[in-house]
Amino acid sequence: MGDDSYAAALREQIAQAVNDVRETTPLAQSFTNFVTMNLVANAQLAAGGTAAMSFLPDDVIDTAEIAGSNYINVGTLLPFFKDALPEIAYKLHKNGKTWVLDPVAAGIGKTRTAILESFRTYPPTIVRGNASEIIALDAMWGLAQHDSTVPGTRPAGVEAVDEVDSAVDAAKRVARHLAKYSPVGAGAVAVSGAVDLVTDGERVFRLPGGSAMMTKITGAGCSLGGVTATYLAVAEPLVAAISASLLYNRASEIAEAKSSGPGSFQVALLDALWNVTAEEVAASEIIID
Amino acid sequence: MGDDSYAAALREQIAQAVNDVRETTPLAQSFTNFVTMNLVANAQLAAGGTAAMSFLPDDVIDTAEIAGSNYINVGTLLPFFKDALPEIAYKLHKNGKTWVLDPVAAGIGKTRTAILESFRTYPPTIVRGNASEIIALDAMWGLAQHDSTVPGTRPAGVEAVDEVDSAVDAAKRVARHLAKYSPVGAGAVAVSGAVDLVTDGERVFRLPGGSAMMTKITGAGCSLGGVTATYLAVAEPLVAAISASLLYNRASEIAEAKSSGPGSFQVALLDALWNVTAEEVAASEIIID
Amino acid sequence: MGDDSYAAALREQIAQAVNDVRETTPLAQSFTNFVTMNLVANAQLAAGGTAAMSFLPDDVIDTAEIAGSNYINVGTLLPFFKDALPEIAYKLHKNGKTWVLDPVAAGIGKTRTAILESFRTYPPTIVRGNASEIIALDAMWGLAQHDSTVPGTRPAGVEAVDEVDSAVDAAKRVARHLAKYSPVGAGAVAVSGAVDLVTDGERVFRLPGGSAMMTKITGAGCSLGGVTATYLAVAEPLVAAISASLLYNRASEIAEAKSSGPGSFQVALLDALWNVTAEEVAASEIIID
Numbered sequence: 001m002g003d004d005s006y007a008a009a010l011r012e013q014i015a016q017a018v019n020d021v022r023e024t025t026p027l028a029q030s031f032t033n034f035v036t037m038n039l040v041a042n043a044q045l046a047a048g049g050t051a052a053m054s055f056l057p058d059d060v061i062d063t064a065e066i067a068g069s070n071y072i073n074v075g076t077l078l079p080f081f082k083d084a085l086p087e088i089a090y091k092l093h094k095n096g097k098t099w100v101l102d103p104v105a106a107g108i109g110k111t112r113t114a115i116l117e118s119f120r121t122y123p124p125t126i127v128r129g130n131a132s133e134i135i136a137l138d139a140m141w142g143l144a145q146h147d148s149t150v151p152g153t154r155p156a157g158v159e160a161v162d163e164v165d166s167a168v169d170a171a172k173r174v175a176r177h178l179a180k181y182s183p184v185g186a187g188a189v190a191v192s193g194a195v196d197l198v199t200d201g202e203r204v205f206r207l208p209g210g211s212a213m214m215t216k217i218t219g220a221g222c223s224l225g226g227v228t229a230t231y232l233a234v235a236e237p238l239v240a241a242i243s244a245s246l247l248y249n250r251a252s253e254i255a256e257a258k259s260s261g262p263g264s265f266q267v268a269l270l271d272a273l274w275n276v277t278a279e280e281v282a283a284s285e286i287i288i289d
Numbered sequence: 290m291g292d293d294s295y296a297a298a299l300r301e302q303i304a305q306a307v308n309d310v311r312e313t314t315p316l317a318q319s320f321t322n323f324v325t326m327n328l329v330a331n332a333q334l335a336a337g338g339t340a341a342m343s344f345l346p347d348d349v350i351d352t353a354e355i356a357g358s359n360y361i362n363v364g365t366l367l368p369f370f371k372d373a374l375p376e377i378a379y380k381l382h383k384n385g386k387t388w389v390l391d392p393v394a395a396g397i398g399k400t401r402t403a404i405l406e407s408f409r410t411y412p413p414t415i416v417r418g419n420a421s422e423i424i425a426l427d428a429m430w431g432l433a434q435h436d437s438t439v440p441g442t443r444p445a446g447v448e449a450v451d452e453v454d455s456a457v458d459a460a461k462r463v464a465r466h467l468a469k470y471s472p473v474g475a476g477a478v479a480v481s482g483a484v485d486l487v488t489d490g491e492r493v494f495r496l497p498g499g500s501a502m503m504t505k506i507t508g509a510g511c512s513l514g515g516v517t518a519t520y521l522a523v524a525e526p527l528v529a530a531i532s533a534s535l536l537y538n539r540a541s542e543i544a545e546a547k548s549s550g551p552g553s554f555q556v557a558l559l560d561a562l563w564n565v566t567a568e569e570v571a572a573s574e575i576i577i578d
Numbered sequence: 579m580g581d582d583s584y585a586a587a588l589r590e591q592i593a594q595a596v597n598d599v600r601e602t603t604p605l606a607q608s609f610t611n612f613v614t615m616n617l618v619a620n621a622q623l624a625a626g627g628t629a630a631m632s633f634l635p636d637d638v639i640d641t642a643e644i645a646g647s648n649y650i651n652v653g654t655l656l657p658f659f660k661d662a663l664p665e666i667a668y669k670l671h672k673n674g675k676t677w678v679l680d681p682v683a684a685g686i687g688k689t690r691t692a693i694l695e696s697f698r699t700y701p702p703t704i705v706r707g708n709a710s711e712i713i714a715l716d717a718m719w720g721l722a723q724h725d726s727t728v729p730g731t732r733p734a735g736v737e738a739v740d741e742v743d744s745a746v747d748a749a750k751r752v753a754r755h756l757a758k759y760s761p762v763g764a765g766a767v768a769v770s771g772a773v774d775l776v777t778d779g780e781r782v783f784r785l786p787g788g789s790a791m792m793t794k795i796t797g798a799g800c801s802l803g804g805v806t807a808t809y810l811a812v813a814e815p816l817v818a819a820i821s822a823s824l825l826y827n828r829a830s831e832i833a834e835a836k837s838s839g840p841g842s843f844q845v846a847l848l849d850a851l852w853n854v855t856a857e858e859v860a861a862s863e864i865i866i867d
Binding site for chain 1: 851
């Protein structure tokens with residue numbers, strides 16, 4: 001399949017994912033941080049899905065049985081998370097459930113590091129984070145030295161001006177690691193930045209646009225992670241990650257145009273997630289490496 | 290008293306409750322879930338009350354001394370809730386304090402089940418939930434077999450199209466159980482749905498209207514539960530439950546007309562809770578069985 | 579320096595603080611309550627700073643290394659806070675880090691009392707609260723009897739109509755106590771009320787204006803505390819406390835004029851925090867005792 005027909009097929013899958021979420025209102029469960037969980041739930045609802053938040057392993061595993069996918073975010077930790085999160089990751093793996101990881105603040109705090117390291121063995125299906133977080137996760141999981149395509153190297157360009165580009169190699173390695181363990185045979189990594197980047201470990205997709213106001217409200221990234229889980233309930237990992245990022249880029253552009261500060265921007269963002277059409281999302285610029 | 294004069298007296302009590310909350314700004318304390326607690330507090334303030342949220346038994350029991358009523362919601366559980374919530378229910382009972390229970394996700398997770406079962410002995414004054422949750426609670430508390438009016442039966446119609454109607458019998462049984470233990474000698478159950486239903490265990494009140502957008506924001510039901518506690522601080526259980534549901538129905542209709550998506554709907558809902566008049570609320574359609 | 583030139587210099591420092599935050603986007607870390615943490619983070623972002631929320635000592639202390647200041651709010655307590663918060667206060671002290679305390683509900687619950695009492699030895703740099711909370715903290719720390727200027731007296735006027743005025747002596751004593759232990763050699767106390775009051779323990783500043791709608795949304799005070807920490811990252815305690823209070827007074831006046839209820843007020847408040855100019859803030863009325 002040539003690049004043009006590949007892109008055309010991809011756009012069809014994106015439109016399908018956006019519509020499927022709105023028609024089937026899939027449940028995505030979250031174990032997420034306390035700051036932004038309200039926005040995560042509201043964004044999932046605004047995208048057309050439904051939301052449930054849980055913290056106890058028995059609750060999470062019960063709810064996972066009726067959920068289409070799951071979302072874990074390590075932004076704010078409580079002491080019991082140290083045991084609960086590895087247990088949950090193991091049980092989701094054992095039960096063949098897909099999940100999205102948001103490795104917020106990866107590298108800060110020994111508890112968070114212990115939790116993120118534990119996910120190496122029972123990894124998520126998709127990771128969504130900023131460049132530093134993806135690079136930190138790649139390093140924590142020691143993927144560079146296990147990857148025959150880049151033997152022994154360390155992530156390069158951490159201080160590069162273009163943050164997202166600095167994480168390309170790490171993102172591809174992490175995506176390949178996810179795919180190896182994925183209950184659906186594939187994984188994806190989404191790196192948020194001025195130009196978002198998504199990869200399945202082979203191809204790299206750059207998604208320009210969006211709004212700088214996204215960095216002036218709390219939870220823009222977290223809620224994108226949550227909506228990625230909503231899409232993962234109806235689409236394969238690569239399509240889910242691209243669709244969610246594109247939905248956010250288009251919605252945030254609409255919201256910026258309609259708002260006059262971060263308060264009205266967040267309100268307009270939720271409205272735009274609800275109103276933007278599948279066609280608008282699927283027609284987005286996608287740069288394929 | 291005939292049905293007409295009964296309804297007229299009820300409407301007067303509803304108007305009184307709406308006005309009393311606005312004039313006396315009663316404090317309702319919440320032990321509630323982390324997703325929606327901000328909206329619960331803001332809704333209580335918008336209705337005219339004041340809010341306080343607590344999780345530790347010593348904090349909850351101290352605050353209960355200065356609060357007009359209390360609200361407990363089991364949506365998101367932490368490990369220590371398993372001991373804290375039964376202890377709190379016992380102490381509220383011992384101290385003669387009223388409280389509203391929102392049995393979110395009743396039936397999911399063994400920790401939640403253990404907590405909800407424990408409330409049988411020291412029950413709330415009002416329960417507010419959706420049809421499935423009320424049916425689950427009725428089953429957990431084994432009320433069908435203890436109820437001489439429906440000996441040995443199980444809740445019927447769980448899969449009925451009209452969910453709320455499927456929960457009528459369970460709601461009445463639960464309400465009678467609450468009344469038996471109530472510090473104010475009465476209890477009520479509110480079932481949220483397309484047409485809300487409220488019962489004190491004898492009469493059944495159906496409250497048509499409201500907005501389908503309520504299901505597109507997180508915490509619509511939780512915040513209604515919180516506002517029910519605010520009203521319980523100034524009115525008897527049946528009047529509190531009906532008044533809060535009617536306030537929400539009228540406010541959500543106003544909000545839907547003024548908004549263009551779930552973001553602006555939530556903003557407009559809080560504004561409408563603040564601006565809707567006691568007369569508008571009391572003039573609502575009420576279908577009395 | 580005369581009072582006029584003192585005030586002129588102060589206004590310059592206030593304008594500088596407002597601009598510095600917007601230009602340097604300092605990180606202020608929060609250990610804060612679950613009800614209002616989303617608004618705290620969004621307010622810090624709207625003021626121009628950046629936000630991070632943490633609860634575990636290892637996480638807090640790691641993040642404090644990269645943060646410009648910190649904010650602790652005891653509004654909603656979990657069991658492990660009883661050990662974690664004294665440990666964090668000690669380590670912030672040992673590492674010479676500044677922090678702002680919001681003693682929400684001081685005096686209620688024995689766990690909260692134990693935590694607040696423990697802060698006497700390793701105190702914050704700024705305390706921001708309402709009059710009752712400042713008076714309670716002064717009493718808990720036993721400052722009246724240790725203060726040679728008011729030997730053996732108890733806080734007077736707790737039931738005074740003008741709450742803020744009733745807390746003047748307590749606020750001055752607390753501010754002097756903070757200054758004694760401060761890593762920057764100075765402390766400040768801000769008392770929120772109809773007319774806000776700020777003191778460094780010597781001078782007293784009254785800041786008229788603001789909006790009564792601030793009491794109709796949850797987290798107005800908490801988010802002012804968070805923004806005070808943002809300003810403390812770029813300014814000395816007295817200037818930080820005054821600047822944050824003035825920013826809030828001007829922004830809340832703008833928001834009240836633009837809104838039609840508590841929902842739209844909160845949205846407009848965040849927009850106004852973003853849009854109000856440093857000159858508008860610095861030109862505010864300031865009454866210096």
